[in-house]
Amino acid sequence: MGELLEAVFENAYEAIVVTDPDGKILLMNRSYREFLGVDNVVGRHVTEVIENTRMHIVAQQGKPEIAEIHRIKGQNMIATRIPIMKDGKVIAALGTVMFQDVQELSGLAAVVDHLRDELSYYKRELQRRLGAIYHFDEIVERSPRMKELKAFCQKVAKSDSTVLITGESGTGKELFAHAIHAGSRRKMGPFIRVNCAAIPDTLLESELFGYEEGAFTGAARKGKKGKFELANHGTILLDEIGDMPLPLQAKLLRVLQEKEVERVGGVRPIPIDVRVIACTNQDLPSRIREGAFRVDLYYRLNVVSLNIPPLRERLEDLPELVSTLLKQIVETTGVHVREIDDAVWDVLRSHSWPGNVRELRNVLERAVHLMDGDVLKKEHIWLPGSGKPLPVSPVRPLKETLIAAEREAIMRAMEAASGNKLEAARLLGISKSSFYQKWEKYNRDKLV
Numbered sequence: 242m243g244e245l246l247e248a249v250f251e252n253a254y255e256a257i258v259v260t261d262p263d264g265k266i267l268l269m270n271r272s273y274r275e276f277l278g279v280d281n282v283v284g285r286h287v288t289e290v291i292e293n294t295r296m297h298i299v300a301q302q303g304k305p306e307i308a309e310i311h312r313i314k315g316q317n318m319i320a321t322r323i324p325i326m327k328d329g330k331v332i333a334a335l336g337t338v339m340f341q342d343v344q345e346l347s348g349l350a351a352v353v354d355h356l357r358d359e360l361s362y363y364k365r366e367l368q369r370r371l372g373a374i375y376h377f378d379e380i381v382e383r384s385p386r387m388k389e390l391k392a393f394c395q396k397v398a399k400s401d402s403t404v405l406i407t408g409e410s411g412t413g414k415e416l417f418a419h420a421i422h423a424g425s426r427r428k429m430g431p432f433i434r435v436n437c438a439a440i441p442d443t444l445l446e447s448e449l450f451g452y453e454e455g456a457f458t459g460a461a462r463k464g465k466k467g468k469f470e471l472a473n474h475g476t477i478l479l480d481e482i483g484d485m486p487l488p489l490q491a492k493l494l495r496v497l498q499e500k501e502v503e504r505v506g507g508v509r510p511i512p513i514d515v516r517v518i519a520c521t522n523q524d525l526p527s528r529i530r531e532g533a534f535r536v537d538l539y540y541r542l543n544v545v546s547l548n549i550p551p552l553r554e555r556l557e558d559l560p561e562l563v564s565t566l567l568k569q570i571v572e573t574t575g576v577h578v579r580e581i582d583d584a585v586w587d588v589l590r591s592h593s594w595p596g597n598v599r600e601l602r603n604v605l606e607r608a609v610h611l612m613d614g615d616v617l618k619k620e621h622i623w624l625p626g627s628g629k630p631l632p633v634s635p636v637r638p639l640k641e642t643l644i645a646a647e648r649e650a651i652m653r654a655m656e657a658a659s660g661n662k663l664e665a666a667r668l669l670g671i672s673k674s675s676f677y678q679k680w681e682k683y684n685r686d687k688l689v
């Protein structure tokens with residue numbers, strides 16, 4: 242053991258010195274001797290061998306000095322000096338020099354800084370891949386109500402509470418849900434979104450909770466994980482929760498209470514750790530009165546409730562929203578907007594915005610397509626109910642024209658239905674889930 246200790250001591254990379262209580266050198270390892278260019282030093286006083294040393298002081302006072310800068314041979318080194326005590330008395334002092342030079346340390350700090358930058362970039366990138374693509378800094382707010390709401394959400398994000406987000410269509414519910422996940426301790430976990438209205442009622446259960454092999458007659462389907470399982474250790478966003486069929490509401494309630502899911506055709510429950518965020522633009526209390534929503538589920542979801550005010554009640558947000566949305570539109574269309582005519586603001590401020598921020602985005606996108614210079618003018622703004630005919634766009638390939646027509650029909654139906662999606666589906670004569678699928682498709686293309 243003695244031999245081994247000696248070898249370790251002698252070969253250590255750090256420079257090590259040991260003195261007696263008077264400051265006389267007892268041991269000095271090779272690293273230190275080579276650095277100083279000395280040989281036989283045992284028995285000499287440290288001050289004769291090491292410049293600026295404090296070993297003798299530490300040995301005398303018995304107070305350790307940790308990681309102090311020690312200048313030797315014109316180099317700043319990091320020295321640590323520790324008194325070695327026995328029966329309350331100093332019997333020796335141990336000195337080490339960890340870095341041969343502070344330069345080495347600052348070099349290391351630069352590397353750490355660089356790695357930290359890279360890490361935060363990858364973290365963000367990973368989050369995007371995991372599903373959350375919006376962060377709080379992407380939510381535009383100027384009005385006091387929105388500022389307050391955002392500040393509250395930032396606090397809520399850090400807790401693990403279930404959140405219910407309500408607000409009219411296009412107010413930014415999904416945006417907030419993303420940001421809450423991205424600002425939570427689950428941010429590195431998955432973010433899974435389910436649109437409860439876009440999936441036909443018969444498929445929703447297996448979509449949410451998964452199914453076991455052989456759960457369905459006919460085709461020998463392999464088992465599949467449900468969205469809750471996929472969201473494990475992350476967040477699940479139950480969008481359009483107001484449209485969830487009643488029987489499934491009962492099952493969802495059980496999942497929220499028990500924190501475990503049972504796959505369709507499964508025999509054992511699977512424990513899950515998932516934070517739930519639910520969104521709806523329906524008035525849940527009135528859905529409860531109609532008998533279409535369970536009151537117990539409502540209380541389970543309504544732990545923290547956020548109501549996003551409609552755009553017409555916070556017109557102070559308009560200028561900032563317009564500039565942010567135009568920037569996004571310019572990125573995809575390449576059309577440059579240098580100036581906005583004053584008259585445009587009067588038009589935008591007097592509209593009621595039933596489709597809220599999404600409608601504003603659509604209006605701006607249409608306007609940008611109609612511009613011929615780089616100034617956005619009043620005549621480029623087409624609003625429903627303004628009595629003006631919808632401007633005719635130039636001839637485009639049939640496929641594009643059909644897609645554009647379908648999208649336009651959906652947007653107009655939403656405008657006519659004042660943002661009520663069930664009503665819009667009815668006006669178009671299509672089913673609820675088919676409407677939602679189309680709605681998702683047209684909005685999704687622009688979201689990302």
Ligand SMILES: Nc1ncnc2c1ncn2[C@@H]1O[C@H](COP(=O)(O)OP(=O)(O)OP(=O)(O)O)[C@@H](O)[C@H]1O
Nearest residue numbers: 379380381409410411412413414415416522598599
């Ligand atoms: N405060 C905001 N700042 C920036 N963009 C916003 C803001 N609010 C909404 N948007 C944008 O408006 C669009 C609609 O937002 P989102 O999809 O979150 O609305 P929603 O409330 O979920 O609507 P719906 O009820 O129809 O699903 C998105 O493109 C979103 O980025």
Ligand SMILES: [Mg+2]
Nearest residue numbers: 414415480520
């Ligand atoms: Mg939404």
